[in-house]
Amino acid sequence: MPLVQITMLSGRTTEQKRKLAQRITDALVEEANARREAIVIAFHEVAKESYASGGVLLADQTQR
Amino acid sequence: MPLVQITMLSGRTTEQKRKLAQRITDALVEEANARREAIVIAFHEVAKESYASGGVLLADQTQR
């Protein structure tokens, strides 16, 4: 019954999210005996002005 | 002092969120002795391309 909440930069395509949903669900079924129908995944996409690592917004980082 | 974070498909009206906020808050006050003023609810709305169940994006499911 796992809930998976993924926070990531916006910009991924539907096809990328489709593949991620498949593979993450497969991993949970195969490695953790989760029931496939009970797995829910949500992607929360944020802009690079709303994401920081090391104290610096991604919008301000010269190299990602 | 409960914090309630609700992830759901986008598309609900303000009136629906208003009712949900009232009823969920009432439930927390009446069933869990939470102080009404301290209850915070946030709705995080995602597109059907950003939500999957059973490994399949909602955008790809023929019936919801």
Place this chain on the structure above:
Amino acid sequence: MPLVQITMLSGRTTEQKRKLAQRITDALVEEANARREAIVIAFHEVAKESYASGGVLLADQTQR
């Protein structure tokens, strides 16, 4: 297909969580047309040393 994540102080009984799960689920079905079977609720319980409001840990507040 709503996911509901509730962060609250630990100490509620199973009966209290049972009632909360029922009422919050009912609210989502009746007010937001969510499918009952697709609603998932998780309670994340934290100690009063791990919860702050107004910049003060609940463990340090004289009145809650």
Place this chain on the structure above:
Amino acid sequence: MPLVQITMLSGRTTEQKRKLAQRITDALVEEANARREAIVIAFHEVAKESYASGGVLLADQTQR
């Protein structure tokens, strides 16, 4: 730079979480071009008294 927060029933072994972390990270690198070092995964484990689907605590469900 994805953050992955997984809420699931407690009881999985370290080995299961190790495998999940590997496979979910691989999926994000291979499907979403995420940098491996920047992917963080946290498992939040809850008891079956703290998890409900369809309005019923998992502790009260006869079949999972």
Place this chain on the structure above:
Amino acid sequence: MPLVQITMLSGRTTEQKRKLAQRITDALVEEANARREAIVIAFHEVAKESYASGGVLLADQTQR
């Protein structure tokens, strides 16, 4: 290795988020011995129709 997820009303400027990211990261490094490079902060911004306190949407509150 802290992950910080901040839910707040939309409307803050990039400069405000830049300062918040700096100061919250500094606090985690100085008070909790976290490694600076490992700290990730995400801002999840919601509209005032999607945020409630005391059971009332912020959109419906006469004074904030």
Place this chain on the structure above:
Amino acid sequence: MPLVQITMLSGRTTEQKRKLAQRITDALVEEANARREAIVIAFHEVAKESYASGGVLLADQTQR
């Protein structure tokens, strides 16, 4: 009205969380004009078997 959810390794003292709550709250008040009383912070502490970066559990990393 910000909600701050911090996921970090368990092991911080109450005094460390007290200081973090103060400084993070001060930052939100001073930089984002948040009302002090409306700021809520929750610390979600996880074991190093439940936390991974770069696809490797912290429990398996030789250096942190």
